[in-house]
Amino acid sequence: MSEWHEYPGGVYKTKEDLYRELKEKREKIMQMGDPKVLEKRREAKQLNARERLEYLFDEGKYTEIGMHIKHRTVHFGMDKAWVPAEGVVTAFGKVNGRWVVSFSEDFSSMAGTFGEYHGKKETYAIQFAMEKGWPVIGINDSGGARLHEGMDTLEAYGWLFRMQDLASGVVPQIALLLGPCLGGQAYHPIMQDFLIQARNTGFMGIAGPAFVKTQIGEDISLEELSGWRAHAVKSGQTHVVAEDEKDAMDKAKELLSFFPSNNREKPPRLKTEDPPDRLIPEIDDIVPDEPFKPFDMKKVIKAIVDDGYFFETLGLFAKHLITGFARFNGRPVGIVANQPMEAAGMLDINASDKGARFIRFCDLFSIPLVTLVDCPGYIIGSQADWAGILRHGAKMLYAWTDATVPLISIIVRKSYAGAHYGMLDKSIGADFVFAWPTARVTIVGAETAASVIFAREIREAEKPEEMKRKRIREYSEIYENPYVGAERGYTDDVIMPHDTRKYINQALDLLENKFVTPGTCPWKVWRKYSNINL
Amino acid sequence: MAQEIIEVPLVGKVLKVNVNSGDKVTEGAEVCTIESMKMENSILTPVSGTVKEVRVSPGQVVKAGETIAIIEY
Numbered sequence: 095m096s097e098w099h100e101y102p103g104g105v106y107k108t109k110e111d112l113y114r115e116l117k118e119k120r121e122k123i124m125q126m127g128d129p130k131v132l133e134k135r136r137e138a139k140q141l142n143a144r145e146r147l148e149y150l151f152d153e154g155k156y157t158e159i160g161m162h163i164k165h166r167t168v169h170f171g172m173d174k175a176w177v178p179a180e181g182v183v184t185a186f187g188k189v190n191g192r193w194v195v196s197f198s199e200d201f202s203s204m205a206g207t208f209g210e211y212h213g214k215k216e217t218y219a220i221q222f223a224m225e226k227g228w229p230v231i232g233i234n235d236s237g238g239a240r241l242h243e244g245m246d247t248l249e250a251y252g253w254l255f256r257m258q259d260l261a262s263g264v265v266p267q268i269a270l271l272l273g274p275c276l277g278g279q280a281y282h283p284i285m286q287d288f289l290i291q292a293r294n295t296g297f298m299g300i301a302g303p304a305f306v307k308t309q310i311g312e313d314i315s316l317e318e319l320s321g322w323r324a325h326a327v328k329s330g331q332t333h334v335v336a337e338d339e340k341d342a343m344d345k346a347k348e349l350l351s352f353f354p355s356n357n358r359e360k361p362p363r364l365k366t367e368d369p370p371d372r373l374i375p376e377i378d379d380i381v382p383d384e385p386f387k388p389f390d391m392k393k394v395i396k397a398i399v400d401d402g403y404f405f406e407t408l409g410l411f412a413k414h415l416i417t418g419f420a421r422f423n424g425r426p427v428g429i430v431a432n433q434p435m436e437a438a439g440m441l442d443i444n445a446s447d448k449g450a451r452f453i454r455f456c457d458l459f460s461i462p463l464v465t466l467v468d469c470p471g472y473i474i475g476s477q478a479d480w481a482g483i484l485r486h487g488a489k490m491l492y493a494w495t496d497a498t499v500p501l502i503s504i505i506v507r508k509s510y511a512g513a514h515y516g517m518l519d520k521s522i523g524a525d526f527v528f529a530w531p532t533a534r535v536t537i538v539g540a541e542t543a544a545s546v547i548f549a550r551e552i553r554e555a556e557k558p559e560e561m562k563r564k565r566i567r568e569y570s571e572i573y574e575n576p577y578v579g580a581e582r583g584y585t586d587d588v589i590m591p592h593d594t595r596k597y598i599n600q601a602l603d604l605l606e607n608k609f610v611t612p613g614t615c616p617w618k619v620w621r622k623y624s625n626i627n628l
Numbered sequence: 629m630a631q632e633i634i635e636v637p638l639v640g641k642v643l644k645v646n647v648n649s650g651d652k653v654t655e656g657a658e659v660c661t662i663e664s665m666k667m668e669n670s671i672l673t674p675v676s677g678t679v680k681e682v683r684v685s686p687g688q689v690v691k692a693g694e695t696i697a698i699i700e701y
Binding site for chain 1: 637638639640663664665666667668669670691692
């Protein structure tokens with residue numbers, strides 16, 4: 095229908111033809127890829143790549159860039175392949191009023207496979223977001239790497255990983271797993287800050303069942319190898335499990351509301367009706383009198399935060415350490431707390447990894463941190479020692495020391511030995527430490543201490559058991575309380591549980607302007623970064 | 629029938645076992661208590677179902693990762 099008109103300098107088309115061509119090209123791309131795939135997904139009640147963006151962005155409005163991008167490989171039938179938008183829609187728009195960049199992989203367009211230009215689009219989206227200072231929400235749903243493009247695909251992955259690293263800590267990056275994300279398609283979400291996996295349709299793994307069967311002979315289903323249980327429970331890589339796609343996007347928005355848009359801004363403060371100095375008499379009774387009886391730390395968290403609202407991350411992994419976001423007087427805060435009900439609330443390898451990354455994320459984005467401590471120490475024994483509890487445990491210490499955000503610690507009950515630093519104390523860098531009267535802060539528990547200090551006396555005593563009990567009691571009376579630390583000034587005050595919220599809010603008010611300008615921390619001598627154990 | 633393997637979370641000593649093979653359990657029920665690091669730890673079942681087998685007994689010292697019980701659901 096379009097006609098070329100010739101003139102000495104070449105050829106041209108009329109504007110009418112050009113405008114019509116644009117309209118046709120756009121419509122063809124907007125129809126997306128294989129209609130059979132789109133139909134199958136629709137029947138399974140899943141959204142397609144563009145519908146997901148409409149759901150994500152405010153009023154369904156977004157600006158797409160790179161719609162016309164096309165692969166340049168010609169081998170293996172690629173010269174005849176129709177891959178609309180190169181299998182990924184890159185767009186920006188507003189999410190709850192703030193600019194956000196997103197890329198949404200299109201499973202109908204050559205199975206959303208990652209080729210050279212698919213990769214370039216995602217890389218550019220992240221670069222664009224980093225330069226503008228806007229968060230990234232990646233919607234992952236892909237059949238994997240596009241093998242037809244060989245080295246081009248391989249190199250493109252590298253560009254993407256590099257860009258993600260460069261943007262890491264500059265803008266928040268949230269990855270949604272709404273489809274298969276295997277092989278290379280798993281490497282890029284894992285590098286982002288938070289992963290939200292859809293319960294029945296999101297999968298992630300370094301290799302899928304077929305590959306695993308042929309290469310190493312392991313026979314396992316996709317659900318078991320790469321589903322939500324594999325990563326939310328076992329590997330500790332999925333931070334939030336969503337019921338379905340819309341829930342995943344809702345949760346991404348909820349999470350984003352705690353973060354600033356970039357690392358030069360402070361987290362957005364909301365208005366709340368919950369009085370900052372509200373007293374909480376209900377938690378006065380929560381810690382049992384007997385030190386060996388557990389209690390639910392989540393009840394304490396829900397009581398002290400604004401409106402009882404706590405967004406937990408990695409809630410199904412290393413449950414003995416609780417991490418998540420809440421607000422105090424409208425200010426987003428990261429909470430790191432022991433859960434005495436799970437595995438004695440001790441710190442082990444998984445808890446250390448979980449805690450350290452969470453602390454560092456909060457520090458990257460100026461989110462204050464509050465700890466609630468009831469920890470008997472780091473785990474001991476050959477199993478833990480040989481698995482490397484030392485190098486993993488050290489991560490928490492590095493994380494706290496490197497942090498320059500407001501750091502507040504509430505010692506609820508036990509804070510023994512290494513866990514005292516692992517859960518944030520004055521010496522490691524806390525701004526404020528408040529202890530409840532039930533706090534027991536000491537280098538080791540009385541039973542161990544007395545057995546060691548008075549070993550000879552106990553051995554040589556007429557009645558060793560009685561002597562041992564006497565000495566344990568002596569040590570316990572002198573040291574297992576909050577006052578020894580308070581007398582030295584290592585604990586700022588001993589407070590009643592019902593005052594906890596009031597004290598935290600006052601502390602946050604005082605620390606409002608702690609090192610607002612990045613890079614102005616006075617004691618930080620320049621170095622690239624610390625050699626944190628990894 | 630899917631199986632949920634309930635594992636020891638932390639090295640310790642089994643204090644009491646609340647279920648026997650064949651018992652029906654509901655999600656959140658206490659399967660046993662283990663004393664670890666001077667704390668009493670309740671081990672709860674994450675699923676509702678039938679206890680297929682119980683592999684620990686009171687007084688037994690257990691390592692992290694050992695199987696406590698298998699629940700069929």
